[in-house]
Amino acid sequence: MKLKISCLQLDIAFGDPSANYQSSEKLIQKASNGKPDIIVLPELWTTGYDLTRLDTIADKNAAQTIEFLKQAAQKYRVHFVGGSVANRGETGVKNTLLIINKDGKLVHQYSKLHLFKLMDEHRYLEPGVEKGLFELEKRRFAGVICYDIRFPEWIRSHTIQGAEALFVVAQWPAPRLSHWRALLIARAIENQCFVIACNRSGHDPNNQFAGHSMIIDPWGEVVAEAGENEEFLTAEIDLDHVKEIRKLIPIFEDRKPEHYK
Ligand SMILES: NC(=O)CCC(=O)C(=O)O
Numbered sequence: 001m002k003l004k005i006s007c008l009q010l011d012i013a014f015g016d017p018s019a020n021y022q023s024s025e026k027l028i029q030k031a032s033n034g035k036p037d038i039i040v041l042p043e044l045w046t047t048g049y050d051l052t053r054l055d056t057i058a059d060k061n062a063a064q065t066i067e068f069l070k071q072a073a074q075k076y077r078v079h080f081v082g083g084s085v086a087n088r089g090e091t092g093v094k095n096t097l098l099i100i101n102k103d104g105k106l107v108h109q110y111s112k113l114h115l116f117k118l119m120d121e122h123r124y125l126e127p128g129v130e131k132g133l134f135e136l137e138k139r140r141f142a143g144v145i146c147y148d149i150r151f152p153e154w155i156r157s158h159t160i161q162g163a164e165a166l167f168v169v170a171q172w173p174a175p176r177l178s179h180w181r182a183l184l185i186a187r188a189i190e191n192q193c194f195v196i197a198c199n200r201s202g203h204d205p206n207n208q209f210a211g212h213s214m215i216i217d218p219w220g221e222v223v224a225e226a227g228e229n230e231e232f233l234t235a236e237i238d239l240d241h242v243k244e245i246r247k248l249i250p251i252f253e254d255r256k257p258e259h260y261k
Contacts, residue, residue, distance in 0.1 A: 001240060002237070003038060003236065003239065004034070004036045004037050004038075004234065004235075005037065005038045005039075005215060006034065006036040006039050006234040007196065007197070007234075008027050008040065008041050008198065009201050009211055009226050009229075009230060009231050009232065010023065010045055011200065011202030011230040012202065014048045014204045014205065015047055015050030015053050017057055017059070017064070020046045021068055024045065025068075025072070027232060029076075031232040036078055037078065037079060037137075039078050039079070040169065040196060041080070041081070041083025041169065042084075042169050042170060042200040043145055043146050043169045043170050043200070044171060045085070047085070049119060049171060049206070049207070051123070051124040051125070054088070054093050058085075059085050059086060060088045061089060062087040065082070065098060066098060069082040069100045070100055070104040070106070073101065073102050073103070074102070077102050079100070079136050080099065080100040080101075081097070081141075081143055081167045082097070082100055083098070084096055084097045084112065085098065092125070092126040093125055093126065094111035094125060094127070094128055095112040095115075095125050096109050096110065096111045097111070097145055097169055099134045099136070099143060107134050107135070108134035108143070109130070110128060110131065110132040111129070112128060112144075112147070112148060113128055113129075113151075113154065114148050116147040132148075132158060133158055139164060140163050141163055141164065141165050142155070142158035142159070143166075144167070145168070145169055145170070146171060146172060149184065149187055149197075152186075152190065155191060156190075156191060159191040159252075163193060164193055164239050165196060165237070165239065166188075166194070168184065170199045171199070171207075171209055172199050173208065174207075174208045174209060174228075175208075180197075181212065185222070186220075188217065188218060189220035191218075192218045192242060192245045192251065192252075193242055194242065196237075197213055197214045197216075198233075199213050201229050201230045202230065211227055212227070212228070213233045214233075215233065215237065218241055218242045218246075219245055
């Protein structure tokens with residue numbers, strides 16, 4: 001099954017959700033001209049890392065962002081791996097990835113499990129509890145958020161359960177660009193899955209971000225890679241390639257989990 005995917009490598013306005021809804025709407029419209037099947041947005045794309053102001057700018061139950069994505073999904077007939085938002089719930093704020101299908105239905109929400117202390121997430125956010133597995137077009141995928149890619153066992157727990165492509169939404173800073181590229185390629189090779197990684201561009205008061213959104217095939221080859229600036233990155237993937245690679249080198253059959261404790 002072939003899927004055309006567009007990653008929107010947004011430059012995010014710091015702490016300004018309405019500016020971000022407006023600019024992303026424009027880029028979504030542009031990307032939609034190429035008729036992608038799935039559009040991917042970056043991490044915390046409505047607020048950026050303006051964590052000290054989450055009291056006023058976090059999205060209550062992610063409702064406004066869900067509504068925004070539902071309308072865009074129906075208008076452009078496209079599925080959304082809708083990036084993550086600062087999602088205010090009963091007990092605090094989570095960093096939540098939203099999956100909306102092209103009929104405008106919320107298919108899944110995943111809240112970032114591993115909070116990144118270097119960017120103060122543990123002081124302002126609470127971790128999620130659910131997994132990142134979801135289905136679109138009757139195929140199984142996984143979605144994770146930025147720092148999560150440093151935890152190969154977390155990613156593996158999704159591919160063991162059938163994920164054929166891993167979506168990564170991120171705000172990954174430029175000084176660790178080499179880690180970003182190496183970790184994403186490694187996750188693709190070791191899990192024999194596609195990796196579709198959407199980073200942001202630009203900077204905030206504390207960080208310059210790397211850009212370099214990437215689409216990687218299950219052999220670890222980079223199919224498409226963005227530069228540093230705002231753009232959308234589009235590539236077609238063939239999900240059936242996953243089965244071929246897993247047959248050629250059958251790591252899922254050869255695992256010895258009883259020895260991994
Ligand atoms: N937003 C994040 O989780 C950043 C993770 C990161 O920069 C890393 O090096 O890991």
